[in-house]
Amino acid sequence: MGTMTFRKMGKIFDPYRHQLPNDCTQFAQAPQALVLDDRIRVYFSTRAVDKDNGKFRSHIAYVDLTKDFRDILGMSREPVIGLGGLGCFDEHGIFPMNVVRVGNAVYGYTCGWSRRVSVSVETAIGLAVSRDQGVTFQRIGPGPVLSASLHEPCLVGDGFVKVIGGKFHMWYIFGTGWKRYAADAEPDRTYKIGHATSGDGIVWIKEEATQIIGDRLGPDESQALPTVVEIDGRFHMFFCYRQSFDFRKNSTRGYRIGHAYSDDLQRWTRDDGNPLLDVTAGDWDSDMLCYPHAFECEGKVYLLYNGNEFGRHGFGAAVLE
Amino acid sequence: MFTWEKLGKVFTPQQVTGRPWLREFAQAPCALLFDDFVRIYFSCRPAPDARGQYVSRSAFVDLDRANPLVVRRVAEQPILPLGGLGEFDEFGTYPVSVIRDGSEIRAYYAGWTRCESVPFNVAIGAAVSLDGGTTFTKLGKGPVLPYTPDEPFVLSGPKIRRFNGLWQLWYIAGRKWKLVDGRAEPVYKIRMATSSDGIRWTKLNKDLIESRIEEDEAQASPDVFHAGDKYHMFFAYRYSAGFRGKERGYRIGYASSSNLVDWVRDDDKAGIDVAPQGWDAEMVSYPHVFDLDGRTYMAYLGDQVGRYGFGLAILRGTLE
Numbered sequence: 001m002g003t004m005t006f007r008k009m010g011k012i013f014d015p016y017r018h019q020l021p022n023d024c025t026q027f028a029q030a031p032q033a034l035v036l037d038d039r040i041r042v043y044f045s046t047r048a049v050d051k052d053n054g055k056f057r058s059h060i061a062y063v064d065l066t067k068d069f070r071d072i073l074g075m076s077r078e079p080v081i082g083l084g085g086l087g088c089f090d091e092h093g094i095f096p097m098n099v100v101r102v103g104n105a106v107y108g109y110t111c112g113w114s115r116r117v118s119v120s121v122e123t124a125i126g127l128a129v130s131r132d133q134g135v136t137f138q139r140i141g142p143g144p145v146l147s148a149s150l151h152e153p154c155l156v157g158d159g160f161v162k163v164i165g166g167k168f169h170m171w172y173i174f175g176t177g178w179k180r181y182a183a184d185a186e187p188d189r190t191y192k193i194g195h196a197t198s199g200d201g202i203v204w205i206k207e208e209a210t211q212i213i214g215d216r217l218g219p220d221e222s223q224a225l226p227t228v229v230e231i232d233g234r235f236h237m238f239f240c241y242r243q244s245f246d247f248r249k250n251s252t253r254g255y256r257i258g259h260a261y262s263d264d265l266q267r268w269t270r271d272d273g274n275p276l277l278d279v280t281a282g283d284w285d286s287d288m289l290c291y292p293h294a295f296e297c298e299g300k301v302y303l304l305y306n307g308n309e310f311g312r313h314g315f316g317a318a319v320l321e
Numbered sequence: 322m323f324t325w326e327k328l329g330k331v332f333t334p335q336q337v338t339g340r341p342w343l344r345e346f347a348q349a350p351c352a353l354l355f356d357d358f359v360r361i362y363f364s365c366r367p368a369p370d371a372r373g374q375y376v377s378r379s380a381f382v383d384l385d386r387a388n389p390l391v392v393r394r395v396a397e398q399p400i401l402p403l404g405g406l407g408e409f410d411e412f413g414t415y416p417v418s419v420i421r422d423g424s425e426i427r428a429y430y431a432g433w434t435r436c437e438s439v440p441f442n443v444a445i446g447a448a449v450s451l452d453g454g455t456t457f458t459k460l461g462k463g464p465v466l467p468y469t470p471d472e473p474f475v476l477s478g479p480k481i482r483r484f485n486g487l488w489q490l491w492y493i494a495g496r497k498w499k500l501v502d503g504r505a506e507p508v509y510k511i512r513m514a515t516s517s518d519g520i521r522w523t524k525l526n527k528d529l530i531e532s533r534i535e536e537d538e539a540q541a542s543p544d545v546f547h548a549g550d551k552y553h554m555f556f557a558y559r560y561s562a563g564f565r566g567k568e569r570g571y572r573i574g575y576a577s578s579s580n581l582v583d584w585v586r587d588d589d590k591a592g593i594d595v596a597p598q599g600w601d602a603e604m605v606s607y608p609h610v611f612d613l614d615g616r617t618y619m620a621y622l623g624d625q626v627g628r629y630g631f632g633l634a635i636l637r638g639t640l641e
Contacts, residue, residue, distance in 0.1 A: 086505060087439040087474050087498040115437035119407035122434075124468060141470025148444070150461030150520065153408050177462070178407035187406055202470070 004231075006277045006303060006318040011284045012069045014314040015046055021079060022048045022059045029058070029311035030096030030225060030291040031304035034106060034134050039064045039073050040297060041134055042304065043080065043108075044315060045095035057083065058093035058113065062134070067297060069317055081108065081128050081137040089114050089124040089144050096225065096291070099134060100161045106130040107201055108137045109170070111157035112144065119178050119187045123157035124148070125170075127202060145202055146172060151209035153177065155191055158225045161201065168198040169265065171226035171237065174209065181245040188245045193223045193237075195265075213239065213260050214270050220244040223258070229294035229301055231320070235262045238292040238303060251279075255290035257305065277303065277318055284313060291315075323575075323592035325619055325634040328390060330600045332382050333630040334365055337395055342367045342378045348627035349416030349478075349542065350620035352611040353426065353454055358383040358393055359613060360454060361620060362400070362428075363631060364415035376403065377415035379430065381454070389613065389633060400457050401430065401448060409434050409444045409464050416542075416607070418481045419454065426450040427519060428457050429479035429490060432464065439498050439505040443477040444468070445490075447519065466490070466514065466522055474498075475507045478541050481519075484552075488516040489581060491529075491543035491554075499537060501562040508561050511543040511554075513582070529584050530556065530576055537561035541571075545581075546610040548617070548640035552578045555591065555608035555619065567595070571606035571626065593619065593634060600629055607631075610640075 015028040024046035034041040042065060045058040060080045064073040081097070084090035090112025098109045110126040124144035128137035147156050155175025162169050174194050178187040192211040196204040215221040226239040237260045243253040257277045260268040279286050285307030293304040301320040307313065334347045347363040354360075364379045380396040400417070404410035410432020417430040428448045433441050444464035448457035466476055475495025482489045493509040500506075511530045514522040532538040541557045554576045560569035575591035576584040596602050601623030609620045617636040623629065 085497075086500070087436070087442070087495070087507075089468065089473065091438055116407070117435035117437060118411055122407075127470070139470075141473070143468045143470045143473030145470060147468045148409060148463045149467050150447070150463050150465050153461070153463035175407075177405065180406070189407070 004276055005321050007321050008277070008280065009069060009317045009319060011307070011314050011316040012065070013042070013044070013063055013072075016313070018063075018075060020046050021061050021076060022046075022057075024048045024059055024061070027058075027310075027312050028314045029306055030293070031306070031315040032096060032098050032293050033295040033297070033302070033304060034099045034101075035295065035297050036064075036133065040067055040069070042315075043097055043099060043134075044311075045093075045097070055115070056093070058095035059083070060094050060097045060110075076135070078136065080135070081110065081139070084112055084114075084126075085142060087114075088112070088142050089122070089147065090126055092121070096158065097137075098160045100163065102163065102201060104131070106134045106137075107161065108134075109145075109159040109161050111159065119189070121155075122148075123155050125156055125159040125172060140202065146170070146196065146204050146206070148175075149206060149208060152194070152206065155189055157191075160225070160227050162228055164265065168201045168204075169228075170196045170198070170204060171212075171228060172196065173224055173226070179244070185245070190220060190222050190244045191224065193226045193239060212268050213237070213258070216241065216258070216270065216272065217243055222247075224255075225291045225293075227292055227294045229296060231301055233263075235265060236294070237261070237268060238294050240290040240292060251287035254288045255310075257289045257292050277305070284308060285316065322590050323640065324637040325593040326637055327593075327596065327601075328633045328635055330623065330630050330632040331384065331390055331620075332361070332363070332392060335629065340395070340397075342399055343380060343395075344368050346377075346628050347382075347630045348377075348622060349607045350609050350622075350631045351416070351418050352609060352613075352618075352620065353419050353421070354611075354613065355383075355386070357386050359386055359389050359611075360384075361631070362417050362419055363627075364417065374435075375413075377413035377433065378403075379414050379417045386613070389618065396455070398456070400450075400455070401428070401459070404432060404462065408432070408462055409442075410446055411435075412441070414446075416478060418479050420481045420483060422519070426454045426457075427481065429465070429481045431477040431479060439507075443475045443495075445476050445479045445492060460520070465520060466492070469524060469526075471526055472512065472524065475509055477509070478543065480542070480544055482545055484547065484581060488519040489545070490514045490516070490522060491545055493541055493543070497537070499561050506561060508537045508539050509541065511540045511556060525582065527582075529582075530554070530574070530586050533574070533586060533588065534558065535560060539564070540574075542607040542609070544609050546640065550579075552581055553610070553640050554578070554584060555610055557606035557608065559604075559606075565625075567603040570604035571622075573605050573608050573621065593621070600624060601632065
C-alpha cells in the first residue's frame with residue numbers, strides 16, 4: 001500500500017487545558033469519533049485518582065470539534081456513562097468506548113475494567129445505548145456482551161464495531177495469559193486481535209481464540225485497539241502493538257501503529273514493515289504511538305491517535321492524503 | 322411431602338490423613354456410579370493461608386455400592402489443578418458436577434478468582450476425564466459459560482444433565498453484591514442453559530425459581546432429577562444477611578416441572594430439614610439426589626456448609 005500517506009495534523013486536544021468530569025486532570029486516551037451534522041464528537045477516556053489507594057479510574061468524556069479539528073465547540077457536561085456497580089466488570093473504569101450508529105440510536109461498546117488481586121485487572125466488553133445523539137448512554141444490563149471464554153481466558157476488550165452488509169462485525173482483543181518476566185516483577189499480559197460477528201450487536205459469535213493478525217515481534221507481541229475503515233473497496237485495519245514487558249518507559253519496546261488490509265474481512269495481510277505513521281523526534285509523539293481510530297468525514301479518512309505516555313497529554317490526528 | 326430418612330454423616334474430612342489439601346470441608350457432593358462402588362465427588366480445603374484465605378480443591382470418595390455408608394477409598398490427589406496466574410480458576414475449583422459421555426467423563430466446575438472491591442468472582446469451566454474419573458483435563462484455560470448482560474458475575478454451582486438428547490446446565494448467577502455490615506455478600510438465583518455439544522451454550526436468561534423468603538434470597542445447588550412423569554429440583558436457599566447461623570442459614574427447597582423450563586416451587590414437599598441436634602442441626606444444603614439399585618438417596622451438607630462433611634438420606638416412597 002505504498003500509495004497511502006498520512007499527514008500529521010498535530011495534537012488537537014490537551015486534557016490539561018480543559019476542565020474534565022469526575023475531577024479528572026490528565027489523560028485523553030483512545031479517541032473515538034461520532035460524526036454529527038455540524039461537528040465531530042470525539043469520545044475519550046480520562047482518569048481520576050482513587051483517594052484511598054492512588055489507583056486510576058478511567059471515565060468517558062467527549063469533546064465536540066469543528067470538522068477541520070481547529071476549534072472546540074463544547075465538551076461533555078454530564079457523565080456520558082457512569083462506572084459499573086459493586087463487583088461488576090466495569091466497576092473500576094471504562095477505557096475505551098467505541099461508538100457506532102444503529103438506526104436512530106448510538107451503540108457504545110465499552111471496555112470495562114475491574115481490579116484483581118493476583119494480577120492487576122480483568123476486562124470485558126459491554127454495550128450501552130444512547131438515544132440522545134451520544135450525550136448519555138444507558139447499559140443494556142450490568143454484565144458484558146463479550147467476555148472471557150474457553151480459549152480466550154482473560155482480558156477481552158477494545159471492541160471496535162462496524163455494520164457491514166447488515167451484519168455486525170467486532171474486532172477486539174483477547175488475552176492469551178499473564179506472565180512474570182522477572183522474579184520480582186508484576187505480572188504482564190499479552191493480547192491478540194480477534195473477530196466476532198452478530199446479527200443484533202448483542203449476541204456475538206467469536207472466532208474463538210483465532211488470532212487474525214500475525215505477530216511482527218513474536219509471541220510476546222501485544223496487539224491492541226483495532227480499528228477498521230474501508231478505502232476504495234479494501235478494508236484497512238490499524239491497531240497498536242508493542243512488546244509485552246518493559247514497554248512503558250523504553251521507547252524501542254513501546255507502542256507503534258500497525259496496519260493490515262483485507263478484501264474479504266477474513267484474511268488479513270499485515271503491512272507495517274514500513275510504518276505509515278511513525279514517531280516524530282522532539283514532538284508530543286516522539287516515543288510512542290498508540291490507540292488509533294480511523295474514520296471517514298466528508299470524503300476524507302482521518303486517524304486519531306495518542307502519543308507519548310499512552311495519551312497522558314492528549315490525542316492528535318492525521319489525515320490520509 | 323416426600324419422606325427422607327436420614328442415614329447420618331458418611332464422610333468426615335477431618336478423619337483423612339496424609340492429604341494436606343483435604344483438611345476440612347466436603348462440599349457439594351455429586352455421585353457417579355461404578356460397578357461396585359459409588360464415587361462421590363466433593364470440594365475441600367487445605368489450611369487457610371497467612372491472611373486467612375482459603376482455596377478450594379475437588380476430589381472424591383468411593384462408597385461401597387452395597388452399603389453406601391461404608392467409605393472404601395479416598396482420592397490420592399485432587400482431580401483438577403488450580404488455574405494459572407490470572408486465570409478464572411486460580412484460587413479454587415468448587416463445586417464439580419460430572420456426567421458420563423461415552424467412555425469419557427465430563428466435569429463442569431466453578432473456578433474462583435480474587436477481586437479487589439468484592440472478595441471473589443466465579444465462572445464455570447469444563448474438563449474431561451479419560452481415566453475413569455480419577456483426574457480431569459480442562460477443555461480450555463477459560464470458562465465455558467461467559468458472563469452476559471443479565472448474568473454479570475458469580476456464575477457458579479453447575480449441575481450438568483442430559484435429557485431429550487440435549488445437554489442441560491443448571492447453575493446460579495449473581496444478581497447483586499449486598500453490603501452487610503461492610504462486607505460484600507453475593508445474592509444469586511437459579512438459572513439454566515442448554516447445548517447440543519456441551520461447549521456452546523444458549524442461556525435461558527430467566528430466574529427459574531421464584532424467591533420466597535425475601536427478594537434477596539440466595540439460591541444454590543439446583544439439583545434436577547427425573548422421576549415419574551416430571552422433573553424434580555431440590556436446591557438450597559438462604560437469607561442474604563446473617564446466614565452463617567441457624568435461623569437464616571441454608572435450607573433445602575423443592576420445585577417441579579414438566580418441561581425443564583417452567584418450575585413450580587413447593588418447599589413444603591422437600592421433606593428434609595435441620596435436625597434437633599447433631600451434625601446438621603443448624604443448616605442443610607447442597608442436596609444431590611441419585612438412584613442406586615432401586616433406592617433413591619440424597620447426599621447433602623450439614624452445619625457450616627459442609628465443613629465437617631456430608632451425609633446421606635434415603636427416600637421412603639417415590640418421587641412423583
